[in-house]
Amino acid sequence: MLSRHHDPIAAIATAPGRGAVGIVRVSGKGLEPLVRLLCGRTLKPREATYLPFRDAQGQAIDQGLALYFPGPHSYTGEDVLELQAHGGPVVLQLLLARCLEAAHTPEASTGQPLLPGLRLAQPGEFTERAFLNDKIDLAQAEAIADLIDASTEAAARSASRSLSGAFSQQIHLLRDALIHLRMLVEATLDFPEEEIDFLRQADADGQLAHLRQTLAGVLQRAQQGALLREGIKVVIAGQPNAGKSSLLNALAGAELAIVTPIAGTTRDKVQQTIQIEGVPLHIIDTAGLRDSSDEVERIGIERAWSEISNADAVLFLHDLTRTHTPDYQQADATIAQTMRASLPPQVPVLDLWNKSDCLPPGQTLPESGIVLSARTGAGLDALRQQLLALAGWQTAAEGLFIARARHVQALHSVSDHLDTAALQLQGHSPALDLLAEELRLAQNGLSAITGEFTSDDLLGVIFSSFCIGK
Known part of the structure; x- marks a missing residue:
């Protein structure tokens, strides 16, 4: 065990910002003298006590609940003091500063500091001590963060x-x-x-x-x-005006990306995490892939290819209303060839054929891939199930654990x-x-x-x- 693991530590244990309640936590060995000084009394173990929290001059910083957990029956296995106050950032900072200041107050009998070495905790240090003191194992510690x-x-x-x-x-x-x-x-x-x-x-x-x-x-x-923990990164790619932003909005159920008939509207990536049957999917809408003289659009296209090369799966979106034109077919073939060259073999590319709602009756549809309409939602359920398959998800048995x-x-x-x-x-x-x-x-x-x-x-x-x- 490193020497820092023996130091008493203190930190604000609640998220930054304003809230109803905020917590300052102290952990270490031999906290009883510090508890008496901070609280003005001895606390009963594992019993909440309502009292004022005072500064060094005796002025009240706040009133709240104090809880004392003598080790080893605590979260960290050491003595733990928790001060629960109103959740204002200034109040919590004052309480934390008071804890650090009080730790260096000399004891009347010995003249030595009450809790020498008390310092600010590093990220995860309370849970790290719980692991080191055999309160939890490493997999359980990671599960706390998860x-x-x-x-x-x-x-x-x-x-x-x-x-x-x-x-x-x-x-x-x-x-x-x-x-x-x-x-x-x-x-x-x-x-x-x-x-x-x-x-x-x-x-x-x-x-x-x-x-x-x-x-x-x-x-x-x-x-x-x-x-379940990581999810997969799914990139939507294709030519301008194929409906990539509309598809992102349809999957997310919200207007996240701007949709217009103007080619090149999306200049940079737009990302949203959605969930399908509890599996997180990080969907990224990218700029339309084409040759462009516009500097800003060109940078967006470079970023699109960068996202594609790092994807776990790619949704190659095609515009059904333009697939009969030679120029469009050639551009799609060029994109497909570049994808094959830039993606590892194990990364799947799923062909999606969009704007099925705009086709005249009787028009022949592609035999492979998924035909859909991002505007009406047709085909989206099939796409969601295919995304789960691409992720490798199987219907989870009861009792699945995170990993x-x-x-x-x-x-x-x-x-x-x-x-x-x-x-x-x-x-x-x-x-x-x-x-x-x-x-x-x-x-x-x-x-x-x-x-x-x-x-x-x-x-x-x-x-x-x-x-x-x-």
């Missing part, structure tokens, strides 16, 4: 399940089964003349097969949970090690030392998810993304 940042109801519910330990429990079950298998394998290393029979009698092959099957289920759920990209990567790594271990075990003369090493690496991969085996650098990256006061 719950705060959730952009859909489904993501919030899944993050809540992860916070309650649902994801961690699955990882622990896998780890325990893996440890048992490791024990069998490593025990045979002491008795090489009996190693094959011993492993066969213990059904090591069956245990490993069951472990891989269970892991596959957890990985599938983690991938769905990561999709991050690092969790999915770790589970993939564990799966690779178990696949290699299976090949070793199924060989005619398995090299048990190599088999044991693959199982050890797989266990380390699982432990990295919950933080039992991780680096300080990773912790720094994870907790720095939290808000201050959490």
Whole structure:
């Protein structure tokens, strides 16, 4: 544990701005003297007390609730003091300054500061201490941030399940089964003349097969949970006046982008996050793709291509009322060719045929892609379902937990090690030392998810993304 983890810390724990209630939080060891000075009395543990908060001269800053949680029965595992006042930014700043000032007040008996070293908390430091003091594991800590940042109801519910330990429990079950298998394998290393029979009698092959099957289920759920958290980036692209801005507005259900008959109206990207069945989709409307002498439009087109090259999926929008003209067909073919050259093979491009409401009866429609009308909404339901398919979404089972990209990567790594271990075990003369090493690496991969085996650098990256006061 780094030396900074021993410092007492303080911060405003509510969001910036005005609100009905604001909270100043202090965490550290031996807070009782500071509590008495700030509150003018001893507080009963875990009981809200209404009282005035006074400055060093005895003048009231505000009146509110004070709660004291002696460690280890607190959020951080240390002593925690929470001062709940009216949610004005000036009031909270005064309270925070008073906490820092009071910490350096000399005790009457010793002449030493009441709480030496009290400092402002860094982002995520309260939750980091909860993790370091074994109040929560790393997956639960990340779920706290995911719950705060959730952009859909489904993501919030899944993050809540992860916070309650649902994801961690699955990882622990896998780890325990893996440890048992490791024990069998490593025990045979002491008795090489009996190693094959011993492993066969213990059904090591069956245990490993069951472990891989269970892991596959957890990985599938983690991938769905990561999709709930991250969503996918979908870029709408096409020639000017194909209806890209109208399509964005139709999907978002709001007039976000300006729509006019004038080609080149959209000069820069317009982005909106929508949700379909709880999955967040980050939809980006871009400038119409064409050759242009207008400097501002040209910059917008360059940005459009930049967005396309970084997309998870591209909606290539075509204007049905112009597809019969040679110039339009040639321009679409050029755009399609450029897309194929700039996009990775795994990024899907979905052809959308817009303005179906403007076609005369009996006109032949394209056989591939989706025919729709951004103006009337025809075909939008089919598009929404296709977007879910492009995202890789499957109907979520009850109890889905949130997950991050690092969790999915770790589970993939564990799966690779178990696949290699299976090949070793199924060989005619398995090299048990190599088999044991693959199982050890797989266990380390699982432990990295919950933080039992991780680096300080990773912790720094994870907790720095939290808000201050959490």
